[in-house]
Amino acid sequence: MHKIFLFLFAFICICSNLQAQSKSFKNILDAEESIVGASRLELYLSDLQNKNVGVVANQTSIFNNTHLIDTLLCEGITIKKIFTPEHGFRGTADEGAAVNNSMDEKTQLPIISLYGSNKKPNSQQLEGIDILLFDLQDVGTRFYTYISTMTYIMEAAAENDIPVIVLDRPNPNGFYIDGPVLKKENQSFVGLHQVPIVYGLTIGEYALMVNGEYWLSDSLQCDLKVVPLGNYNRKSIYKLAVKPSPNLPNWESVYLYPSLCFFEGTIVSVGRGTESPFQVYGHPDMNDEYIFTPRQAEGRNKPLLSDKECHGEFLLDYAHNYKKNEKEINLSWLIKAYNQLKDNEKFFNNFFIKLAGTDELRKQIELGLSEDEIRASWKEDLDNYKKIRAKYLLYKD
Helix, strand or coil: CHHHHHHHHHHHHHHHHHHHHHHHCCCEEEHHHCECHHHCHHHCHHHHCCCEEEEEECCCCEECCEEHHHHHHHCCCEEEEEEECCCCCCCCCCCCCCCCCEECCCCCCEEEECCCCCCCCCCCCCCCCCEEEEECCCCCECCCCHHHHHHHHHHHHHHCCCCEEEECCCCCCCCCCECCCCCHHHCECCECCCCCCECCCCHHHHHHHHHHCCCCHHHCCCCEEEECCECCCCCCEEECCCCCCCCCCCHHHHHHHHHHHHHHHECCECCCCCCCCCCEEEECCCCCCEEECCCCECCECCCCCCCCCEEEEECHHHHHCCCCCCCCCCCHHHHHHHHHHCCCCCCECCHHHHHHCCCHHHHHHHCCCCHHHHHHCCHHHHHHHHHHHHHHCCCCC
């Protein structure tokens, strides 16, 4: 009888443990399994009728295999201008590359670039616009510039008394919150707000937070409407139907991006100029076994360490073990690379502070702090951020 009791107790413990583990497992879903805001025409089409509309869009602004611009024109909506972010309307321009104003060949609509010297539309560019419609696929990290573009759109709209509608899309990294919170003195286009690197909000929720916390200049607020997602599961990783930018070609690169983007502020390559951008990292003087050589190509303009054989790590297996990984940024690769290369040349450059949002991370790595020690230093700021975030959630955690 005693043995039976012990067996049953052990069985219950195992089942409970498996159940607890299964709750923490992240599913990988196709983005089409959620109902994107753009497809919910019944919730916003009436706001656009008999109006002159400006649309903020790029190659990700699609649903049912049709671009938002084409859908709106078929519905008889008057579109006056297209505004487009970093990487351009077709999403082919390289990171940091200048994107010029142009004309869309298919629709003959003017395209205004919001990257480079003109990050915020001016009054002349907004002249004659009655309402702005925003539809870009974000990846859920502070240094991905589409949320900065959205902020400047909201700010310009508030200054010119123009309403804004944000069409929500799933956040492929929306299942966790992590990283150092940006310090105000380090604000830049790759980090405008005092949020962590991985902020756990959809782009629509982020817009509500920017507006609700008075983060626009002069504490302005814009006339904002968010068209919500349907069937959205925040605990899932989403495979995006269209790559959000040239160097994020698949779900693995999007998943690894929050951890690997730190290397953009160092002497280490993240695979730009290869077939596996943001899935590898390496340098000619590292001693790891995986070898890759960055090459210049379309969307890979002058990649770091071009034509140099790099040694490093290929991280696809790590990505595919997503069920075992913690809900956190992986700092071990950055620490490992620094320890291998710190004696060769200056490891960090000035861009690293902008990406990290604080100079503390660089100092902590140089002092030899462990990953756990570094992460512990983020806790208070993260806890404070989570209280702010909670006010703007449209979907269940």
